[in-house]
Amino acid sequence: MNATHRLVRLVRRPAGLPTPDDFTLAHAPIPRPQAGQVLVRNTHFLVFPGLRTLIGGETRDVPLPPLHPGDALFGPAIGEVVDGPLKKGQLVLHLQGWREYATPAVTECRPADGHLPDAVDHLAQGSAAYGALTRLADVHEGDTVFVTGAAGAVGTMAGQIARLLGAARVVGSTGSPDKAERLERELGYDAIVLRGAAPLDGQLAKAAPEGIDVVLDTVGGEQLTAAVHVANRGARFALVGALDGQLSPDRAGGSAPTVLDTYRLLTRGVTIAGYSGLGHPDVEQEWEARFGDWLRAGDIRFPYTPVRGMERAPGALPQLIAGRSFGASIVEL
Template identity: 85%
Template sequence: MNTTHQLVRLLRRPAGLPTPDDFALVEAPVPEPEDGQVLVRNTHFLVFPGLRTLMGGETRDVPLPPLRPGDTLFGPAIGEVVDGPLEKGRSVLHLQGWREYATPGADACRPLEEVLPDPVAHLAQGSAAYGALTRLAEVREGDTVFVTGAAGAVGTLAGQIARLLGAARVIGSTGSPDKARRLERELGYDAVVLRDGAPIDEQLAQAAPDGIDIVLDTVGGEQLTAAVHAANRGARFALVGALAGQLSPDRAGGSAPTVLDTYRLLTRGITIAGYNGMDHPDVEAEWETRFGDWLRAGEIRFPYTAIQGMRQAPEALPRLIAGRSFGAAIVEL
C-alpha cells in the first residue's frame, strides 16, 4: 500500500465564486485509523454545490460544518475497506471524499449491499426529488411537471422520476441549448426552456399551454417567479435546492431571495413547501429500492460527468459552478 496520498484543501475563502486557485492538491501521509475507525481507499466522490455554502461562511440551518482555510474538502464518497473493524474489500459509503484514503468511523460508514446494480449509483442525488414528488407535491396521473435546473444532479433524475410516477408532460429548464437537446433526447423531457433565451414566462406559456401542476425547484430566482405565473389552480411546488443563491457571485451561498406573486398564490390555491430529507427518514430506503428496480429494468438512467483523478479535482467545483457538467459530477480515482 502507498505511504502517501493526495487530498484537496481549501486555501482561502473565495472572493466571489470559487476558482481552482482557491484549492490546493496536497500530498500527505496515508492516515492511520484510530480505534473505531476504518481505513478506506476511495474510488469515487461526489462534487456538490453545497460546498459553496460551506466555504462561504453562511451555514446557519445547515447540518454540515463550515469549511475554513486549511480544511480538507469533504462529501459523499465510495471506497473499499483496507483496514479496521469492517470486512476488508467491502464497498462502503461515507462522507470523507476529496482524498484518496479516508478514516471515517465505522459507525459513519454504510456497507453497500446489492440494492443498486452499480455502487457508483449510490452517489446519485435522486432521493430528494423522489421524496418531494411523493411526499410533498405527490404526482398524479396526467400532471404537467416543471423541473428547474433540469440538467443538474437532481434535475436529470427528477424528470424521469416524475414520468415514472405518472406525469403526462415534463418540462425542464437549463442554460445550454446542448443540454436542452440531451434532456429531450436522452431523458425524455417533452420541452426545455432556456435560462438565457426569451423571457421565461413566454417560454413556459408555449411549453405548457395548459399550465403547470407541479414544480420541482432546484434553483429559485426568476425561474421560480415565472413558475408561479404559469401554475394551475391547486398547483404544488416542492423546493429542493437554491442554486440561484449558491451559484451567485454576489452571495456567499447561504441565501436566495426570490420575488413571488402572493396574489396568484392566494387566488390559485398554490402550495409551496421545502423538502428536507431529515423530515422524511423513510424515503431513502424506499427510493433506493425503487431506483434499483428502475435501473435494472432500464426505465431510468443515472447520468453523470466523470472527472478523472485527483489532479483534476481542484477544478471540479469551479467546473460544476460554470455549468460544465451534465447530471452529477463525480471524481473517479
C-alpha cells in the same frame, strides 16, 4: 517514513465564485483508523454545489460544518474498506470524499455493494427528488411537472422520476441549447425552456399550455418567479435547492431571495414547501429499492460527468459552477 495520499484543501475563502486557485492538491500521511473507525480507499466522490455554501461561511441552518482555509473538503464518497472492523474489500458510502484515503466511523458508513447494479449509483442525487415528488408534491397521473435546473445532478433524475410516478408532461429548464437537446433526447423531457433566451414566463406558458401542476425547484430566482405565473389551481411546489443564490458571484451561498406573486399563490391555492431529507428518514431506503428496480428494468438512467484523476479534483467545483457538467459531477480515482 509513512506512505502518503492526496487530498484537496481549501486555500482561501473565495472572493466571489471559487476558482481552481482557491484549492490545492496536498499530500498527507495515510491516516490510521482509531477505535470505531475504518480505513477506506476511495474510488469515487461527488462534487456537489452545496460546497459553495460551506466555503462561503454562511452555514446557518445547514446540517454540515463550515470549511475554513486549510481544511480538507468533504462530501459523499464510495470506497473500499482496507482496514478496521468491517469486512476488508467491502464497498461503503460515507462523507469523507475529496481524498484518496479516509477514516470514517463505522456508524458513518453504509454498505454500497449489492443494493444497486453499480456502486457509483449510490452517488446519484435522486433521493431528494423522489422524496419531494412523493412526500410534498404528490405527483398524480396526468400531471404536468416543471423541473428547474433540469440538467443538474437532481434535475436529470427528477424528470425521469416524475414520469415514472405518472406525469403526463415533463418540462425542464437549462441555460444551454446543447443540454436542452440532450434532456429531450436522452432523458425524455417533453420541452425545455432556455434561461436567458426570452422571458421565462412566456417560454413556460408555451411549453406547458395547460399550465403546471407540480414544480420541482432546484434553482429559485426568476425561474421560480415564472413558475408561479403558469401554476394551475392547487399546484404543488417542492423546493429542493437554491442554486440561484448558491452560484451567484454576489453572494456567499447562504441566501437566495426570490420575488413571488403572492396574489396568484392565494387565488390559485398554490402550496410551496421545502424538502429536507432529515425530515423524511424513511425516504432513503424506499428510494434505493425503487431506484434499483428501475435501473435493472432499464426504466431510468444515472447521467454523470466523470472527472478522471485526483489531479483534476481542485478544478472540479469551479467547472461544476461554470455549467460544464451534465448530470452529477463525479471524481473517479
